[in-house]
Amino acid sequence: MTHSRPAAAMAAALALLLTLSGCGAEVSSSSAARDDGRSTAVTLENCGRKVTFAKRPERVVTNDVGITEIMFALGLEDRMAGFVMPDDKGDVSGIPWKSGYDKAKWLSRNEITKELVLDARADMVFAGWNYGFSEDKGLTPDTLRGLGIESYVLTESCRNGRGKARGIMPPLEALYTDLTNLGKLFGVEDRAARLITDFRAQVADVRAKAPKGADRPTVFLYDSGQDKPFTSGRFAAPHDIITLAGGDHVLGDLDDSWTAVGWESVVERDPDVIVVNDYGDTTAEQKKAFLLSYPPLAQVSAVKHRRIFTLDYADLVESPRNPAAIAALAAYLRTVPPRG
Structure with a gap:
């Protein structure tokens, strides 16, 4: 994924030291x-x-x-x-x-x-x-x-x-x-x-407070693009950011990191929340305005209820800012009422 601008930082307050478990590296x-x-x-x-x-x-x-x-x-x-x-x-x-x-x-x-x-x-x-x-x-x-x-x-x-x-x-x-x-x-x-x-x-503390089961909001990550949205599958940082924050990632079955999909996939999966990746020449506010005005998305729950949350580029690529991003998104997801 080539990006043109790393965006604003999010403070990552370090938590208590625990015992390190293995990380899979040989x-x-x-x-x-x-x-x-x-x-x-x-x-x-x-x-x-x-x-x-x-x-x-x-x-x-x-x-x-x-x-x-x-x-x-x-x-x-x-x-x-x-x-x-x-x-x-x-x-x-x-x-x-x-x-x-x-x-x-x-x-x-x-x-x-x-x-x-x-x-x-x-x-x-x-x-x-x-x-x-x-x-x-x-x-x-x-x-x-x-x-x-x-x-x-x-x-x-x-x-x-x-x-x-x-x-x-x-x-x-x-x-x-x-x-x-x-x-x-x-x-x-x-x-x-x-x-x-x-x-x-830090992540364990967030997970302990996260919604469970059917109360978990569904979430789509919008990076960029109008003809086709550029987004993330299960191997890019947004997948863990979304799921560990208490959401269900609507493209979590996509075996890729960063890639493009069709808008029909977004409409069909009807996310409760859209997370916008803030970077590049198009501002987060411009991306949000596009999503709210794009006719094919008009009946998508996140658009109808204007549930669009912004995270910075550096939060959403692999980086030491990822745990703080999980905490920030989790706080927002806890405000989303369950469907029904």
């Missing part, structure tokens, strides 16, 4: 020379493929806001050559890792390119399929490996074997897997574990 490392990790080989499983790093990367280039903030949340800005993201990254004053933006270099407001990566003297690129990696642009893990540059692929964006469809695991598990993998790679396992346990606790 990690092995040699036992030699663990003083600074520079000579320690680490093998990770990333998107179903074993990837071995001969040493800890020291000049990482990241692409897009969610990916960049994963590094910041792990305290790894000193391992970054810089980040690529469009001009407006939004208000970051409320996020716990906001200092990363002051310390890391903003390399470009345009798309990441092979030339930019080479100019930055990167030794690793952290991006995703359609989040920077693209055969059309000639920027892939294979092409970078040929240049002596390692890659880590965002797990939300992993291709799943059905053409270019993406997603291989539940979205929050994708986030926890990436935190675990990167924690091992950079020697910050304890910080990764604390983040994950905090996030799990």
Whole structure:
């Protein structure tokens, strides 16, 4: 998924520390020379493929806001050559890792390119399929490996074997897997574990208050598009954000991450609530106005009752903002009366 603007932040208050459970990542490392990790080989499983790093990367280039903030949340800005993201990254004053933006270099407001990566003297690129990696642009893990540059692929964006469809695991598990993998790679396992346990606790607290059974509102995620809506299936972050907040995701049976569908699918499933992804040249208010005025949607429950809730782009892609987004949506869903 290529987006033009990461949007405003949502504060993520960290919860009590619990005991970390496993996150599904397979990690092995040699036992030699663990003083600074520079000579320690680490093998990770990333998107179903074993990837071995001969040493800890020291000049990482990241692409897009969610990916960049994963590094910041792990305290790894000193391992970054810089980040690529469009001009407006939004208000970051409320996020716990906001200092990363002051310390890391903003390399470009345009798309990441092979030339930019080479100019930055990167030794690793952290991006995703359609989040920077693209055969059309000639920027892939294979092409970078040929240049002596390692890659880590965002797990939300992993291709799943059905053409270019993406997603291989539940979205929050994708986030926890990436935190675990990167924690091992950079020697910050304890910080990764604390983040994950905090996030799990925050989500567990939300789930305890969420509606149950038939009281759960049905929810559709609207990203963009008028002829066809661009939306998310069960492998993109909105699926877990919706379901863990207490809603039923109307496209939760779609085995993909971000993709387009027909409006007839939305009308047929008649969601109680529409969540708008706030980013890009079209504002959230403009998207809402379109939805409320588009004739085919006139009888959809969310439109009839004007139940349209906005979340920011950085909340809705894989990022450390996901748990706070779950809490925010949950508070809104608890105000939706059951049908009947």
